[in-house]
Amino acid sequence: xxxxxxxxxxxxxxxxxxxxxxxxxxxxxxxxxxxxxxxxxxxxxxxxxxxxxxxxxxxxxxxxxxxxxxxxxxxxxxxxxxxxxxxxxxxxxxxxxxxxxxxxxxxxxxxxxxxxxxxxxxxxxxxxxxxxxxxxxxxxxxxxxxxxxxxxxxxxxxxxxxxxxxxxxxxxxxxxxxxxxxxxxxxxxxxxxxxxxxxxxxxxxxxxxxxxxxxxxxxxxxxxxxxxxxxxxxxxxxxxxxxxxxxxxxxxxxxxxxxxxxxxxxxxxxxxxxxxxxxxxxxxxxxxxxxxxxxxxxxxxxxxxxxxxxxxxxxxxxxxxxxx
Amino acid sequence: xxxxxxxxxxxxxxxxxxxxxxxxxxxxxxxxxxxxxxxxxxxxxxxxxxxxxxxxxxxxxxxxxxxxxxxxxxxxxxxxxxxxxxxxxxxxxxxxxxxxxxxxxxxxxxxxxxxxxxxxxxxxxxxxxxxxxxxxxxxxxxxxxxxxxxxxxxxxxxxxxxxxxxxxxxxxxxxxxxxxxxxxxxxxxxxxxxxxxxxxxxxxxxxxxxxxxxxxxxxxxxxxxxxxxxxxxxxxxxxxxxxxxxxxxxxxxxxxxxxxxxxxxxxxxxxxxxxxxxxxxxxxxxxxxxxxxxxxxxxxxxxxxxxxxxxxxxxxxxxxxxxxxx
Numbered sequence: 268x269x270x271x272x273x274x275x276x277x278x279x280x281x282x283x284x285x286x287x288x289x290x291x292x293x294x295x296x297x298x299x300x301x302x303x304x305x306x307x308x309x310x311x312x313x314x315x316x317x318x319x320x321x322x323x324x325x326x327x328x329x330x331x332x333x334x335x336x337x338x339x340x341x342x343x344x345x346x347x348x349x350x351x352x353x354x355x356x357x358x359x360x361x362x363x364x365x366x367x368x369x370x371x372x373x374x375x376x377x378x379x380x381x382x383x384x385x386x387x388x389x390x391x392x393x394x395x396x397x398x399x400x401x402x403x404x405x406x407x408x409x410x411x412x413x414x415x416x417x418x419x420x421x422x423x424x425x426x427x428x429x430x431x432x433x434x435x436x437x438x439x440x441x442x443x444x445x446x447x448x449x450x451x452x453x454x455x456x457x458x459x460x461x462x463x464x465x466x467x468x469x470x471x472x473x474x475x476x477x478x479x480x481x482x483x484x485x486x487x488x489x490x491x492x493x494x495x496x497x498x499x500x501x502x503x504x505x506x507x508x509x510x511x512x513x514x515x516x517x518x519x520x521x522x523x524x525x526x527x528x529x530x531x532x533x534x535x536x537x538x539x540x541x542x543x544x545x546x547x548x549x550x551x552x553x554x555x556x557x558x559x560x561x562x563x564x565x566x567x568x569x570x571x572x573x574x575x576x577x578x579x580x581x582x583x584x585x586x587x588x589x590x591x
Numbered sequence: 592x593x594x595x596x597x598x599x600x601x602x603x604x605x606x607x608x609x610x611x612x613x614x615x616x617x618x619x620x621x622x623x624x625x626x627x628x629x630x631x632x633x634x635x636x637x638x639x640x641x642x643x644x645x646x647x648x649x650x651x652x653x654x655x656x657x658x659x660x661x662x663x664x665x666x667x668x669x670x671x672x673x674x675x676x677x678x679x680x681x682x683x684x685x686x687x688x689x690x691x692x693x694x695x696x697x698x699x700x701x702x703x704x705x706x707x708x709x710x711x712x713x714x715x716x717x718x719x720x721x722x723x724x725x726x727x728x729x730x731x732x733x734x735x736x737x738x739x740x741x742x743x744x745x746x747x748x749x750x751x752x753x754x755x756x757x758x759x760x761x762x763x764x765x766x767x768x769x770x771x772x773x774x775x776x777x778x779x780x781x782x783x784x785x786x787x788x789x790x791x792x793x794x795x796x797x798x799x800x801x802x803x804x805x806x807x808x809x810x811x812x813x814x815x816x817x818x819x820x821x822x823x824x825x826x827x828x829x830x831x832x833x834x835x836x837x838x839x840x841x842x843x844x845x846x847x848x849x850x851x852x853x854x855x856x857x858x859x860x861x862x863x864x865x866x867x868x869x870x871x872x873x874x875x876x877x878x879x880x881x882x883x884x885x886x887x888x889x890x891x892x893x894x895x896x897x898x899x900x901x902x903x904x905x906x907x908x909x910x911x912x913x914x915x916x917x
Contacts, residue, residue: 307675307676310675312675313672313675316668316671316672316675319668319671320664320668320671323664418687418689418690420688420689420716421716431693503664506664506667506693507663507664507667507689507690507693508689508692508693508720509689509690511663511687511690513661513663514663514664516659516661516662554665554668555668555672558655558668558669558672558673559672559675561653561655563629563656564628564629564655564656564657564658565629565630565658567658568658
């Protein structure tokens with residue numbers, strides 16, 4: 268009749284995965300330290316620059332979050348960003364499509380790649396690590412083939428506004444980054460689609476036993492990640508006024524890092540979009556701060572790797588303490 | 592425990608801040624220099640030149656680079672961050688002709704002097720994007736090819752006769768093409784007896800250049816010289832020529848002055864290599880920027896000389912440009 272066994276028989280209350288306090292605390296800590304170390308950090312211009320610099324990776328990370336929530340992984344996100352960017356740019360410049368149609372091409376190209384990933388993973392029963400590793404190469408190669416290696420420069424100014432405009436002083440990519448984040452948060456936390464994704468990641472056989480159509484949902488998740496990569500590709504092309512076949516090289520690694528920093532479990536079962544937003548901002552603030560302090564890019568790479576491991580280690584410690 | 596972790600992290604960050612914050616004198620102007628990547632001896636040498644030029648000119652420079660030659664968005668982000676310091680000048684080496692244009696336009700609007708390092712910007716496209724480039728500075732690849740031709744003719748004589756092979760980089764325009772055409776145009780003018788049998792693409796590849804050399808030797812066994820747009824290809828051609836037993840009959844010239852090429856020249860196998868002087872490009876970029884800011888002018892396209900490296904040049908060790916070789 269000890270209190271210990273009583274406590275053990277009652278499962279701990281399920282924490283609502285809106286955001287982990289730890290990620291917000293890390294972000295606040297970095298901001299605090301950097302505003303002390305550099306006079307430029309807390310200026311309005313710099314904060315907008317940080318948000319702007321984080322927008323493309325941030326949207327990509329939302330896609331990674333959905334896939335990782337269901338215990339999957341997508342290494343092709345950066346390449347899909349590049350291919351979608353090239354497809355969209357070419358559709359407007361060479362096929363002469365008006366920019367709203369061009370926008371649809373960005374999204375459709377991304378979703379198609381994602382759908383292909385999902386289909387091969389479910390129908391071929393091949394591990395997603397391998398499948399998306401293959402798509403990483405195929406998509407990048409296709410982007411280079413379509414453009415002969417050179418950027419497609421000079422897009423419709425109305426389209427470029429999506430990347431370079433500043434309505435009310437806020438860069439458009441930031442508005443899209445935050446707006447898409449709100450939509451993704453709603454989808455993950457409040458729709459059956461999102462909740463089932465997390466259940467699949469937590470325990471796939473239990474999900475099947477519950478009657479969840481795991482395979483169909485999985486294809487949809489990868490397609491969604493591809494769609495979001497298409498949005499990222501759109502933002503990148505609009506920011507740089509070009510369809511660049513080398514856009515997004517290695518971005519998937521940063522996107523996954525942001526996802527994990529934000530509190531999403533890399534092995535599935537627990538996910539948070541707002542956490543990913545915070546995780547992406549942590550990476551962006553770190554990068555920006557190191558730039559402001561003129562730290563060599565060699566050291567920047569070391570530091571970013573160290574921060575990732577430290578942050579996940581902190582999270583693991585907390586997880587273990589909560590379970591005791 | 593979490594509090595201790597955070598305390599530890601903050602201390603680490605503070606320590607980092609003290610290590611990283613360079614002492615920039617408040618009264619000296621600080622030019623912003625944005626390079627591609629420093630993981631490359633060419634750009635390394637340019638950075639050294641920039642710092643040397645800054646010291647000579649009595650100014651400070653803030654040099655930043657990104658991690659690779661494909662990190663385009665990162666370079667744009669770094670550029671935006673650099674503008675927050677409101678530097679008097681921004682000297683950039685853009686990864687591609689279009690990526691930095693939004694940032695450079697903002698610089699132009701802020702009256703910051705924009706300097707293009709190593710001819711990475713397209714002046715027409717930049718003008719249309721609202722960017723005012725003060726000047727572009729870099730090696731003259733076309734003239735460098737011409738210098739290689741001059742040296743060849745000085746070695747073989749003006750009445751030399753015979754076929755000459757030219758191997759460029761990737762087919763089409765670009766630096767490889769400029770070097771190749773600079774050589775080809777000059778060599779037939781200086782020695783009318785010499786004829787260029789072809790300008791073939793070697794794709795900057797050693798093996799490909801060796802194969803091209805073999806094929807052309809079959810067609811023209813009396814080949815007298817080969818010019819390659821870079822040293823990697825030239826060294827491939829050297830091996831092919833020696834393997835065919837013609838090593839001492841054919842004069843081979845490369846471009847870039849890499850360490851391997853220099854070794855081959857000193858060993859008497861490679862005839863010559865046209866070295867770019869990125870150190871000189873960097874230092875002149877800073878000095879000319881200071882001059883323009885003070886009201887002077889610079890050529891819109893400012894060319895920095897190249898240096899033909901030969902065995903004789905090294906043994907005599909007299910050429911003043913040798914000091915800029917890194």
